[in-house]
Amino acid sequence: VSAVAAGLALGSERSLVSAIVATAAVFAGQLSVGWLNDLIDAPRDAQVGRTDKPLAAGAISVAAVRTACIVSAACAVVLSLFSAPLAGGLHIVALASAWAYDLGVKATAFSVVPFAVSFGLLPAYLANGAPYPPAWLIAAAAALGSAAHFVNVLPDLADDAATGVRGLPHRLGPPVSRFATAALVLTTSVLLVFGPDGAPSPVALATVPLAVSILVVGFLLDGRPRSRAAFRAVMLVALIDVALLLHTGISTA
Numbered sequence: 272v273s274a275v276a277a278g279l280a281l282g283s284e285r286s287l288v289s290a291i292v293a294t295a296a297v298f299a300g301q302l303s304v305g306w307l308n309d310l311i312d313a314p315r316d317a318q319v320g321r322t323d324k325p326l327a328a329g330a331i332s333v334a335a336v337r338t339a340c341i342v343s344a345a346c347a348v349v350l351s352l353f354s355a356p357l358a359g360g361l362h363i364v365a366l367a368s369a370w371a372y373d374l375g376v377k378a379t380a381f382s383v384v385p386f387a388v389s390f391g392l393l394p395a396y397l398a399n400g401a402p403y404p405p406a407w408l409i410a411a412a413a414a415l416g417s418a419a420h421f422v423n424v425l426p427d428l429a430d431d432a433a434t435g436v437r438g439l440p441h442r443l444g445p446p447v448s449r450f451a452t453a454a455l456v457l458t459t460s461v462l463l464v465f466g467p468d469g470a471p472s473p474v475a476l477a478t479v480p481l482a483v484s485i486l487v488v489g490f491l492l493d494g495r496p497r498s499r500a501a502f503r504a505v506m507l508v509a510l511i512d513v514a515l516l517l518h519t520g521i522s523t524a
């Protein structure tokens with residue numbers, strides 16, 4: 272997220288220093304969101320034996336993570352204040368939405384909402400004031416963020432069922448969630464290709480049939496036992512979307 276934010280900020284109207292400060296704010300914010308998530312999930316992560324989570328595995332203390340979380344959150348808020356007031360405020364709203372996810376929205380039918388809100392607001396923060404990015408760009412970022420939620424949750428559906436976490440992907444079930452993810456990454460591609468004014472470049476235009484083909488092949492191959500073809504296909508299209516987003520930039524309004 273921080274690397275994409277850096278690319279977008281550097282390609283925006285911001286000065287170099289302003290782009291670095293905005294990227295630092297995003298990076299600090301991501302750390303706080305991740306650490307808050309680990310703090311809250313530690314008992315559940317330990318229950319399902321998540322060795323990739325140092326807190327759950329006992330490799331680091333709760334106090335250390337709590338301090339790091341508070342410090343990074345404070346840095347994120349303070350660094351956001353160096354942007355235009357409304358833009359900085361939008362990043363703080365994006366952060367509040369992500370913290371709300373950690374604090375409990377993740378286990379509700381609205382679990383996708385914080386992702387749509389936080390990622391949708393990110394281009395508006397990075398653009399730093401008028402002109403704000405057009406609606407199609409905000410919608411594309413929101414769709415890609417929503418896809419990220421499904422992609423992140425799909426591999427953990429079984430663990431989450433064991434610990435009682437039931438977000439939107441759990442309620443929809445694996446097959447519907449996989450199709451929803453595909454629809455979200457494809458929607459992102461279409462918005463990014465056809466959103467900008469003027470005719471799309473041939474390369475941009477070619478990405479839509481390419482994305483459709485990748486998804487069709489992935490879902491067809493997914494019929495085999497223990498196949499991760501559909502998952503890999505949506506990941507690939509999501510990567511194409513990120514490339515499209517960086518190519519389009521946020522100052523093309």
Ligand SMILES: CC(C)=CCC/C(C)=C/CC/C(C)=C/COP(=O)(O)OP(=O)(O)O
Nearest residue numbers: 304305308365366369372385386389390393
């Ligand atoms: C711009 C901005 C602030 C964006 C952030 C948006 C957002 C809602 C981020 C949440 C990221 C997160 C903690 C995922 C892990 O959740 P999990 O507990 O479902 O999965 P896990 O098993 O990987 O921990």
